[in-house]
Amino acid sequence: MKLILLGPPGAGKGTQAKLLAKKESIPHISTGDILREQMQKDSPLGVKVRQLVKNGELVPDNIVLEVVANRLSAADAHKGFILDGFPRTLKQADGLNEALKTLNTAIDLVIYFNTSADVSIQRLCGRRVCKKCGANFHITNMPPKKEGLCDFCQGELYLRDDDKKDTVQRRLQVYQEQTAALIDYYRKNGKLREVSGDLEADKVNAELQKLFSREKLANPALKNGE
Ligand code: AMP
Numbered sequence: 001m002k003l004i005l006l007g008p009p010g011a012g013k014g015t016q017a018k019l020l021a022k023k024e025s026i027p028h029i030s031t032g033d034i035l036r037e038q039m040q041k042d043s044p045l046g047v048k049v050r051q052l053v054k055n056g057e058l059v060p061d062n063i064v065l066e067v068v069a070n071r072l073s074a075a076d077a078h079k080g081f082i083l084d085g086f087p088r089t090l091k092q093a094d095g096l097n098e099a100l101k102t103l104n105t106a107i108d109l110v111i112y113f114n115t116s117a118d119v120s121i122q123r124l125c126g127r128r129v130c131k132k133c134g135a136n137f138h139i140t141n142m143p144p145k146k147e148g149l150c151d152f153c154q155g156e157l158y159l160r161d162d163d164k165k166d167t168v169q170r171r172l173q174v175y176q177e178q179t180a181a182l183i184d185y186y187r188k189n190g191k192l193r194e195v196s197g198d199l200e201a202d203k204v205n206a207e208l209q210k211l212f213s214r215e216k217l218a219n220p221a222l223k224n225g226e
Pocket of ligand 1: 009031032033035052053054056057058059060064084085086087088092162171
């Protein structure tokens, strides 16, 4: 299955992508995770994008497109993949189509997480991430057993720079200005399906399982992982 998860920051795309990737045995490709990894390594790419990511601005299309095209050509992505946080502009969506064409394939479905701004803000500002293993917690929705410490590896939990209130507001504005147009773009080509991103994670997951069962019945090629 070749999927795009679309929706504002804080919609729960990452959480669902991890669950789906495990269930379908396909890679979860998050451009945000890839960029943060490069930033942590201080690689030339990481250094180039650091300030933009910190300020909640988008990284230029050509840079992200190159990162994604490379990742999609890896062997583990041939059977399927879940794109999380990409595409974020119409130019990226067109670039993705081109990249997939050269790989002789196309996107099967785009899942739109329809999420209110209040819920996004509450989730992002309360999110805490483990410095060591990257696990996510939330100060009220999913608190760690010991405050400030990761349940899995005891690493220190921190607030991402771009999860600070002002930057979150900017990220939501950027989403409205540059990304929301993709909803219509994928609706028009018949690939868009919608779930409520405001629901709790297990409810969203149940919705997604129902949706995939229906889609697999209608299109058996999806079932075979083609
Ligand atoms: P995310 O973890 O998906 O919220 O992404 C964090 C940040 O990485 C974004 O605010 C952008 O600065 C950058 N980023 C991630 N994906 C993209 C993309 N597809 N296009 C441009 N910038 C991106």
